[in-house]
Amino acid sequence: MTTPLLHSYQNIDSWLHRLPAYIKLVSAVTAIIAITMIPKGQWLGICIALFIGSCIVISAKLQYRALLKRLLLLELFAIGIALLPLLQGQGIEFFLFNVVRISLCILCMLLVSSTTRFTDILSVLWRLHLPSILITTLALMYRYLFLLHEELSTLQKARNSRTFSTQKKMIWHLNATILAQLFIRTLERAERIYGAMKSRGWKN
Amino acid sequence: MHIPDGFLSAPVAITTAILTLGSLAYAVHDIKKNLTENKVPFLGLAAAFIFAAQMLNFPVAAGTSGHLVGAALAAILLGPSAAMLVMSAVLILQCLMFADGGITALGGNLFNLAVIAPFISYYTYQFILKLSRSHTVFTQLFAVMCASWLSVVTASIFCALELAASNVASFTLVLPAMTSVHMVIALGEAAITAFVVLNIIKIRPDLIKQDNNTSGTSSIKHFLIVGLIISLALAIFVSPFASEHPDGLEFVAEHMGFISNAYTVFNHAPFPDYSMMGMESTTISIVIVGLCGTLAAFIFSWFFAQWLSRAKNNTP
Numbered sequence: 001m002t003t004p005l006l007h008s009y010q011n012i013d014s015w016l017h018r019l020p021a022y023i024k025l026v027s028a029v030t031a032i033i034a035i036t037m038i039p040k041g042q043w044l045g046i047c048i049a050l051f052i053g054s055c056i057v058i059s060a061k062l063q064y065r066a067l068l069k070r071l072l073l074l075e076l077f078a079i080g081i082a083l084l085p086l087l088q089g090q091g092i093e094f095f096l097f098n099v100v101r102i103s104l105c106i107l108c109m110l111l112v113s114s115t116t117r118f119t120d121i122l123s124v125l126w127r128l129h130l131p132s133i134l135i136t137t138l139a140l141m142y143r144y145l146f147l148l149h150e151e152l153s154t155l156q157k158a159r160n161s162r163t164f165s166t167q168k169k170m171i172w173h174l175n176a177t178i179l180a181q182l183f184i185r186t187l188e189r190a191e192r193i194y195g196a197m198k199s200r201g202w203k204n
Numbered sequence: 205m206h207i208p209d210g211f212l213s214a215p216v217a218i219t220t221a222i223l224t225l226g227s228l229a230y231a232v233h234d235i236k237k238n239l240t241e242n243k244v245p246f247l248g249l250a251a252a253f254i255f256a257a258q259m260l261n262f263p264v265a266a267g268t269s270g271h272l273v274g275a276a277l278a279a280i281l282l283g284p285s286a287a288m289l290v291m292s293a294v295l296i297l298q299c300l301m302f303a304d305g306g307i308t309a310l311g312g313n314l315f316n317l318a319v320i321a322p323f324i325s326y327y328t329y330q331f332i333l334k335l336s337r338s339h340t341v342f343t344q345l346f347a348v349m350c351a352s353w354l355s356v357v358t359a360s361i362f363c364a365l366e367l368a369a370s371n372v373a374s375f376t377l378v379l380p381a382m383t384s385v386h387m388v389i390a391l392g393e394a395a396i397t398a399f400v401v402l403n404i405i406k407i408r409p410d411l412i413k414q415d416n417n418t419s420g421t422s423s424i425k426h427f428l429i430v431g432l433i434i435s436l437a438l439a440i441f442v443s444p445f446a447s448e449h450p451d452g453l454e455f456v457a458e459h460m461g462f463i464s465n466a467y468t469v470f471n472h473a474p475f476p477d478y479s480m481m482g483m484e485s486t487t488i489s490i491v492i493v494g495l496c497g498t499l500a501a502f503i504f505s506w507f508f509a510q511w512l513s514r515a516k517n518n519t520p
Contacts, residue, residue: 008302032308036210074304078208084373084381098210105209109303121300131232133244137293140248141255142301148249148256156260172262176399179257179272183281183400184407186253190246197245 008070008113016060016111021120022127028108035104040097049104056111067110071103074110078102118142144189152182205273205363205386206298206313209306213370219440220366221311227319227433231288234426239286247286251293254278258294262396270392275321275359276329276352277397281404281411284326284426291318312366315437316359323430325355330423341405342513344412348401349394349505356393357498360386365441380490387497394505402512 016024031049038045057064082098122142126135155178163174212220235247254274261269274294278287292314298304305313332347333339364382368375404411 029307032209032306036308070303074208077206078211081207081211081367081372084367084378087381088373088377102208102210105306106303109209109299109307113301113303118297118301131229131236133232133235133247134228134289134293136244137248137251137289138297140245141251141293141297144249144252145255145297148252149259152256152260172395173399175260175262176396177403179260179396179400180403180407182256183253183404184411186249187246187411190249191242193245193249194242 008110009117010062010066010114012061014060014062014115016056016062016115019115021116022124024112024116025121025124028112031108032105035101035108038101040094043097046097046100046104050100053104053107053111057107060111060115062111062114067107067114070110071106074106075099075103078106140193148182148186151185152178155181205316205359206295206305207309207363207366209308211306211370211372212309212312212366216366216370216441217308217311220315220437223433223437224311224314224319227430228288228292228314230426230429231285234285235289243286247282247290248293250278250282250286251290251297254290255294255297262392264392270389272396272400273317273321273356273359273393275317276325276348276355276393277400279322279326279355280329280348280351280397280401284322284423284430287322287326288318291322294318312363316362316366319430320362320434321355321359323434324358325351327427328354340513341402342509344405345398345402345509345512346505349398349509350502352397353390353394353501353505356386356390357383357501360390362437362441365438369441376490380493383494384497387501391501391504394501395508398505398509398512 035049038049057067079099082095082102085098086092086095119139122135122139125138156175159174159178163170239247254277257272257274257277259271261271263269275287275291278290281287282290295305295314295318296310299307299310299313329347329351332350333343336343360382361379364379365375367373367382368378372378401412
């Protein structure tokens with residue numbers, strides 16, 4: 001069982017998927033910096049960026065419905081911040097401009113995340129000489145994230161099948177017991193993993 | 205509280221990135237020195253746990269729901285350095301794999317949620333426990349609640365400061381808006397964290413000791429180094445507003461000049477009359493509201509912790 005939030009990578013074969021991860025990362029960062037430098041009110045620049053973005057999405061054969069869904073999900077906080085200047089008496093055009101610009105930035109990162117495997121990103125981070133403990137943590141985290149999430153929903157299902165109350169107070173309490181359970185199971189799993197790693201010759 | 209790309213100005217983004225790198229480098233150094241080998245896989249699993257915990261929805265009202273941030277929980281369960289590393293891993297994964305939080309704003313997001321939030325919550329927790337000699341379940345829960353409430357509120361204050369320093373909106377608007385919203389959200393965070401800690405105490409009381417510190421950090425050194433970095437950030441982000449602050453005519457002239465400059469550069473500007481007239485009174489009212497909110501949160505934590513610990517004693 002996975003939520004849409006956990007599903008970012010789109011498993012298709014396209015030129016964008018085949019591109020090395022570091023090129024994608026560097027070009028995404030460059031594109032984001034370029035987009036943020038478009039002066040306010042310059043709709044032409046935004047249109048050009050939008051055109052390029054949609055060209056990439058179409059030529060990479062990405063499912064744009066999934067992309068759009070994630071974009072909307074991620075935009076809530078962005079719209080919240082963009083609303084602030086509106087309260088200060090700046091026009092609605094400025095607000096719209098900001099929202100479109102931010103969506104373009106999010107789209108850049110979405111393009112990277114939906115066409116690159118995390119292991120490839122990790123190897124880029126490794127080549128950047130990030131501390132090995134951080135890389136190990138990231139790798140283990142990504143490896144066990146889905147497992148833990150599944151365990152969480154199993155615990156939740158088990159709980160729901162045993163309780164019939166829908167009181168909010170109860171749900172908070174039950175959710176907290178689930179989290180506590182999950183933490184202790186995580187701790188025990190970590191001990192088993194350490195044993196397994198050790199017996200296969202792992203050295204820190 | 206994940207700032208997306210396009211809000212932070214270049215100087216703010218670079219400053220926060222440098223400060224974050226500094227604190228994380230220290231955290232990594234500390235972990236390498238003090239962490240026993242068998243805890244290394246646990247860090248990765250703990251990061252996955254925090255990530256998964258953030259996906260569990262807690263119903264609030266009228267169909268809306270909130271979720272845990274987890275910085276305080278990580279800091280209390282793992283100790284300060286390990287919590288910093290774990291929270292950074294969570295945020296980096298969210299940024300790179302799920303496009304949640306901008307990559308140019310990654311430094312700022314890490315600084316708010318992976319440096320400040322664990323730091324504040326860990327030392328608040330320790331401080332309250334040190335104050336009271338008896339370590340009953342009540343004091344533990346009270347300390348947990350205060351720590352997690354403060355961590356979310358402080359992170360939101362820094363988030364607001366960064367946004368204001370990037371000229372997204374004026375200081376007097378963004379700070380009260382962000383902080384007041386998060387003061388309420390933080391109550392939920394405090395309640396959830398207290399619930400979770402209570403349940404962990406029930407099952408494995410040995411996991412929450414007073415000096416629960418996975419990496420065996422020397423607290424004072426850590427406190428001094430990371431505290432110094434955070435106060436540096438505060439100085440950098442607050443000084444522009446402080447130096448603008450009232451000094452009669454000079455201030456007005458400077459402010460007018462600044463505003464008209466800003467007008468030509470960005471072809472937008474807040475109403476100069478509005479921000480000047482209300483400056484002093486709004487600052488005072490912000491402080492008053494902030495104090496009242498903090499007091500209310502402490503009272504809430506007090507009673508909630510008492511209720512929880514009593515509920516714990518009643519059920520065997």
